[in-house]
Amino acid sequence: MKFSKNGPIKFIGHLDVMRYFQKAIRRAGIDIKYSEGFSPHQVLSFAQPLSVGATSDGEYLDMTVNSMSSVKDIMDGLNSVMNEGIKIVAIAELDEREEKAMTTSYAAKYHLKFRENSKPDFDWVSEMKSYLEKETLPAVKKTKSGEKEIDMKPMILNYEFGEDYLDILLMMSSKVTLKPTLLFEYFFKSLGKEFNTVWLDIHRVDIYRDFQEGDKTYIEPFIAGDTDERIYING
Helix, strand or coil: CEEEECHHHHHCCHHHHHHHHHHHHHHCCCCECECCCCCCCECEEECCCCCCCCEEEEEEEEECECCCCCHHHHHHHHHHHCCCCEEEEECCCCCCCCCCHHHHEEEEEEEEEECHHHCCCCCHHHHHHHHHCCCCCEEEEEECCEEEEEECHHHEEEEEECCCCEEEEEEECCCCECCHHHHHHHHHHHCCCCCCHHHEEEEEEEEEEEEEECCEEEEEECCCCCHHHCEEEEC
C-alpha cells in the first residue's frame, strides 16, 4: 500500500503514524489479520520510517487481510476515514510468498532544497556539484554500537540539480542507508561551515527495490506506474 504524507502531519513521528493507521483500519472496517497470542496486534509493517518534518509521496505499508472484495474498496475505505495530510495513492495485491517492503527496500529518491528563511549565503548548488564529484566522501555515521567511518560516495546512486534544489537517489536498506541530513552535514563541513538539519526541506519522492534482469540490476518503486521509473544501476 503506497501513501503520501504532506502538510502539518509531517511533524507526527513514525510510532504515532503506526497508531494512526491501526485506528484508521478499524474505522474503515477492514478485515485485517491479527497475530495470535495473549496480545494480538494487526499484521502490518512499514517499509522505512520517515524523519519527523519530512514529507513524502511514496511511503509503503504491508498489510495482511483475512478477506476483501477488492483492493479499490480497501483504498476507498481508508481514504474515507483519513485526516488531511495522509492519502492512500495505490494498492497492489501480493503473493503470500512475497517479501515485505521492510526487508526489500533498496533505495529512496529525495527532493531536497532549503527552507525560504534558511537559504545559505553562498551558491550551494554549485558547491554541492563540486562536492559530489569527489572520488570519496568520508563521513562518520552513528550506529547502535557506536560510531563508524563510511564513504558516502557508493551510497549515492544518481542525482540531478535544479536551480535551487537537488533530486538524489540514496541507498536505503536494512544493511546500508544514507540519510540526506548526513550528506549535507559533511558537505557543509567540507566548506568549514555549520549545518542545522531544520534548514533542509526534505521530500521523499519514492522508495525503490532492486531486480535482476540477466546480468543487469535495476531498481524501481514498489508500485511502479510504468517502466520510465526503472533505473539501471549496473550493466
